[in-house]
Every structure is written in structure tokens, then in C-alpha cells.
Amino acid sequence: MREINVGLLGCGTVGTGVARLLLNNRDLIAARLGAALNLKRVADIDITRDRGVRFPEGVLVRDARRLVAEPDIDIVVEMIGGEGIAKELILSAIAGGRHVVTANKALLAAHGNELFRAAASKGVDLYFEASVGGCMPIIKTLRESLVGNRISAMTGILNGTCNYILSKITDEGSTFEDALANAQQEGYAEADPTLDVEGHDTAHKIAILSALAFGMEINLKDIYIEGISRITPLDIEFAGQFGYRIKLLAISKAHAAAVETRVHPTMIPFDNILSNVNGTLNAVTVTGDAAGDILLYGRGAGMMPTASAVVSDLVDLARNLIAGGGPGRLPGLAYQMQNIRRIPVLSIDEISTHYYFRFLALDRPGVLSTVSGILGRHGISIRSVQQKGRKTNGAVPVVMLSHRAREADVRQALAEIGALDVVAARPALIRIEDDKLVD
């Protein structure tokens, strides 16, 4: 039986998962592929730690650069992470004519355009199913299954850490801090949780998906990013009273000559299926002109779900090698290189959506009319106002839901409202996605 030789760079959690899956399900994979995926070499700085995997003698080595240069490695799997050595090794593998598989969303979001250009000009493939959504086949769905569709929108819960924390606050009324501490204890959040909870990881992923869906260069830097660290149990409770749940969503929509791509906590109605995606699970909906809405749902991270996606890339590449065709069967960013455009990402000021505002107002006559007056002058019309909860220090929480409004107007109005003497503390703003609302 033919063997396809795989070299694995980095044997941490996910790398170990890949090794384990290749070894444990070797016969099963061969029965499907018609060839063996042979884990030829694994490079990691630590070659003594017990990973619960029995590598044959000589497989585990320390020198990643040498692995990349080995002539009989067909596919290099980069599981190191980060933008430093991982980028150098991927570029070096590409230069050496190796196909590459990676799960490194941070790297692809920041340097993907350069990497895919390098791969295309060298005639090798760079596959990355595991970079977004773990085992959910969202990359394959966009590049292959929806290839006949003009895609208009995507909405995703793409970070399990954030979803776990928000589920915890929703179900147990914990504070963000307590829910984060719990997530860290359970192993669902890193010691430094910034990348996850401030929305950057989600932004990396939606930057990649947007490129695939809309035929654009990857553009991370223009995406609006807001994390979940300011979400309070109070807002989650009020949201529930209005029929909404709060999720950290990545939203990306096609406009005529731009895209709208943003990451922020968002209220979605209970009957939106995404509102029932809880715990560390991920889900993403994609809207195509032929398919309508489709949703994928599953484990977006973790050792074995991520390994599952890596192995699917390995088998795809192995099939290309075995079929004996030319390289580049599938273009890296879903469109042929010459058709990829630089499409502007709208500034958050330019978007328009529905809003939830909460502020603490002194319980005095005329306050509501002053606030409404400011909103009205900025063209923001209100569909619901409620005074919620109990008075503390003479102030009461007031909650308003707006009709569709322009974000720039909303921000100016909130700045004016926040500056009022009768309003204590900065108003809270949470965006609402609700397809049923008509403006």
C-alpha cells in the first residue's frame, strides 16, 4: 500500500491529538483513502514528556528545521501556533515544495495573504480546516459545498471560551470575573485569556471566513472587535426579559462594494438556533443565494476535534498526491488568485443595526424626556423603554431598545447622554441581531 509521509511540527495538545488519531485510526483511514498516512517525523522542543502516544524509535526529534527539509516528507503539519517560528517554518516548507496543513488562525489572519501567495507561486497547497470551528467543516463548506452560491452573510459563535463564560453568566448569574475563573479552572480559558475574551480569536476566524466567502484579501485590521469582559449579569437578565440571549458573535455581511465585519456581544432572540448553542460549543450560519441558510454546529476546539479537522486536510492532500494531478486543485482562499480583490471593511460607525442601551438615571422628573430628546435629535427612534430593577443611591436602571439606527449616531447620542448630570456612569450598549424586526 502506498504511504504518504507526514511531518508534524509541534507536539503540544493538538499536535498530540493529530499523532494519536493518525496512529489509532490508521487502518480505518487507509480503508477510506486507499493509502497509509504515515507519521514519519514529529518535531518538538520537548522529546521526553510522556504524551500517552508510543512513537516508533526516531520519530520524535527536536529539530523542526531539519524535519521541514527532509526529502521524503510529503506534507508538513504546523501545530506550533503563533506568528514567529511557525511562519518561518511554513514558508520554508512551501519553498521546499511541501504541502502544508495548519490550524494557526492568528498567523493566517495576520499573514495569510502572503502565505497563500507563496504557496500558489510554488504550486503547493496550504490547508487550514482546523483553523476555524474545530471539527465543524466550515472551511470545506465555504470553499467546496457552497461554491455555486453568492454568499451574503455569515454569523458565528466561534470561540468556545467566550461561549462558556456567557453561558455560565446566563445560567448561574455569575459575574464575568467568576465565570472566567471557573473557565480557567476547567481548562477552557488560558491563564492570559485576553486573546479569547477580548474577541481577537473570533476576529481572526471571521477574517479568514470572510476572505473565503467574499473573494477578498484577508483583512484583520479593519474588523471592529469588542469582547465580553464588560457584560454583566444585569444585562443578561434584562436581555432575557426581552426574549434575547447574549452571545459573542462574529458577523460578516456583503454590501455592494464593501463588507461589514464585526465581532461583539450580541443579543439574539431565543428562537434563533444560535441562542441555544451553549457551553464550549461553536456554530456558524452561512447564507447563500441558492442554499438559503445553513448551520454547522460542533466542538470548535480541543485536542481531538481539532485533530479530526487536521486529518481531513491530510487525507484531501493525500488524495491529490495519489490521483497524480497537478497542484492547486482547490485555490487556498476559495477564489483563483487573480480574482481575489481588496474589498473595504466598513467602519463600525457606518453600520446600522438595532440597539439595547442601559443607563443609570436619577429618579427625577424630566430625565426620560431629556434622554429621549437627545436620541431623537440623532435620528434614533425607540421601540421600548423600561425602568428596570431597584433604585440604588437614588438612581434606577433604564433600558431602551432602539429601532434600526446608524452606529455613529448612536455613539454621539450616548456620549451626550453619558455627560448628563442626571445620568450616573457610562451607558451600556449592546447590539441586537433580530431578523424578525422590521424597520
Add this chain to the structure above:
Amino acid sequence: MREINVGLLGCGTVGTGVARLLLNNRDLIAARLGAALNLKRVADIDITRDRGVRFPEGVLVRDARRLVAEPDIDIVVEMIGGEGIAKELILSAIAGGRHVVTANKALLAAHGNELFRAAASKGVDLYFEASVGGCMPIIKTLRESLVGNRISAMTGILNGTCNYILSKITDEGSTFEDALANAQQEGYAEADPTLDVEGHDTAHKIAILSALAFGMEINLKDIYIEGISRITPLDIEFAGQFGYRIKLLAISKAHAAAVETRVHPTMIPFDNILSNVNGTLNAVTVTGDAAGDILLYGRGAGMMPTASAVVSDLVDLARNLIAGGGPGRLPGLAYQMQNIRRIPVLSIDEISTHYYFRFLALDRPGVLSTVSGILGRHGISIRSVQQKGRKTNGAVPVVMLSHRAREADVRQALAEIGALDVVAARPALIRIEDDKLVD
């Protein structure tokens, strides 16, 4: 730009959708594929009807056999349906060395083993993404994304007609007959609805998915099939009181040396995401050893969702042709032909699950103890008994939920209970899938 020539057999609803998508999104598809998918010929018995598609002169013809034999057609798309002429034309296309795309689940479920053998021995591909789940990429997910996973179970809502009818009964308390009439009026059910409502269409689909998941020959004839025509508003209401919704599920599970594959109305808990899949939508969950559970959700039928899946197959095949590799890059039934086994499907008598029983009992002392005695003698233990609703003609509905029991035992017990003088009418039985129940 290179052109790949497509010949379309059958231009009814879905065929017209394929034509429309290929024509409307021609440039978009070319920008992704790097070649044009050229709708070279369309064969239909009716070449005069206005389909809202402008075919160039000479494209629309009447002679399907001649189309299949045209030397410059690269891929034949079969959209005729049924097992007669469709099978003949597919075999003839294969014999002529053409790749084939079909959405014909009835044909694949009945004759798939023969068709895939013919394609493999001729070195051509037979693709069928649109045969199950419409635009949901379930075939691609099983054949490609989960290729590294040992798959243990699948559960699906795979028929939009049944799901629409059950949703209607659930939401509006309609009878089956009224809900069916409504579905027919809305165009969601055929004039002869048997294929859908009696579960056969669902069985065709799970027969195909089971082959892909478990490496077995397609086996339709041994699948237990029960439709939704005996489901009453009463059972749906009682189900709701126990926290369950009733869905027509296709269930397929791997056992050590057999598979358990069955289609029947099933109670699932409210917090199972499948219980929230309503209307004509479809969804399917797959459990893999590495991925865990993943779910796909979307439009399982209809003109454009089905066309979306057909075009994804066309592009996949076109990529194979353009890459210039050998044929059979991807084995038709997910496993290499020599690894496909004949795996037995368990008889329904051999399965064990949880049950809901409802019977009308005369309101007399000792009835419940007689019934419980019969169940007990057959080893069926009861976790809940409730007398529900009002007395009619001296009889009251009694509802029981069982712990896990063997179906053969359940059937014998119900036959004995149904024969009792104190029990009016045949007891109703609905199976329950509830992962949270521990036995």
C-alpha cells in the same frame, strides 16, 4: 478559459434550478473554479414549457439517450428521478466514460451498490451530494471531513414534508389529515404522499448515509420503517408534558458486528437541538470518535438548495478533470471498494430503547395492576405512569414511559395488553431517544 461541458437529464423543478444556478452564477463559479461550467445540453420530454430560463438555441433537446452519448459532454447530471429510465441513463453514461451527478436517493438506496461498482470498474465518478439533506453537505462531511473518525451514530430529520406536518400538529393541534392537506396546499407534499409520510424517503437517505459512515453495502431492505400517519395531536400533547417533541427520525448506530438502522416517529427532549428543527428544515447529527457530535442544519429539499448541492458536485468533478489526475480520487461509498463489507442490519426486535405507551383503559380497579403485571413479566420496567385527559365511554387514556427495554419484549407485552377486555383499542407505542436517561 477552459470549459467543462455539462449535460443535464431532466428539466423539472430541480433540473431547472441547476440550469438557473449554472447560468446566473456562471462568472462567480468560474472565479472560484478557474474554468467555466458550460451547460452544453439539457434533455427533457417537454422542450416548450417556459421554465423562466433562457437556454441558448439548440441546448434544450428531447433525446436523453443521444445526450448521454455526445462525445464532448464531460459530466452528466441525472435529474429525472425514479428507478427506471434514470438508472438506464446513468449506467449508459458510466459505460461511455462520463462522470455522473445525481440527486436520486430512491435509485441509490435500491441500486447504489451496482451503480458504484459500475462506476469504479469504468474509472468514473458518481457523485450524489444532493441525494441527502439538500444543501446540507452531509455526504461531503461523511466522505471527507470525518474521514479520520470512527463514526458511531447518526440521527437525522431528513424529510421536510414529515417535519412540516409534525410541526403543524405540534404548533396548531391539527390532525395528521389536516396537516397533510395543508402541506399539499403549500406545495410541501406530493399528491400521493406515501413515499414521504410513510418514512420511505427518509429510509432511502439513511441507507445511503449508513453505507458511507460504516463502510457497508447499501442495505435498504432491512431497515425498519414506520411513518407518521398514526401520530395524533394527543400523543404530541402528552409528549410535550413529559418534555419531549415528536420528530420523524432516522437513527443509525454502529454495533460490534451489525448496525442498528431505523426510521420512526421519536420523542426527543426539548433541549436536544433537533427538537428545535421545525417546518421543512432538515438536520443531522453525526458522532465521531475524534470530532464528537457535529450537526448540520438547512433546507433539505427544494429547487435551489438542491441545485446548490448539485453544483458543488459539478465543481468537485471539474476540479478533478482540470487537475488532470486519475479517476476515483474519492471512493463513491467513502471506503475503497475492497473494504466495503456486508454488515447486517439488526431487526427491530433486537433493538433496545425507551418507550412511550398509551392505551385506553376502562376506569376500573385492578386494571393498572394487570397491565403492570404483564409489562413486568416481559422484563419492562416503568419509570412513569399517568392517567391523562378525560374519560370517554368509561375509558381513560393511560400513558406510561418505560426504562430501556427490548423491542421484542415490548411488542409481546403490548399484544397481551391490547387483548385485555379492560383495554379498548390497540395501544400506541412511540420510541424515545433521550441521552440523559440512565438505565
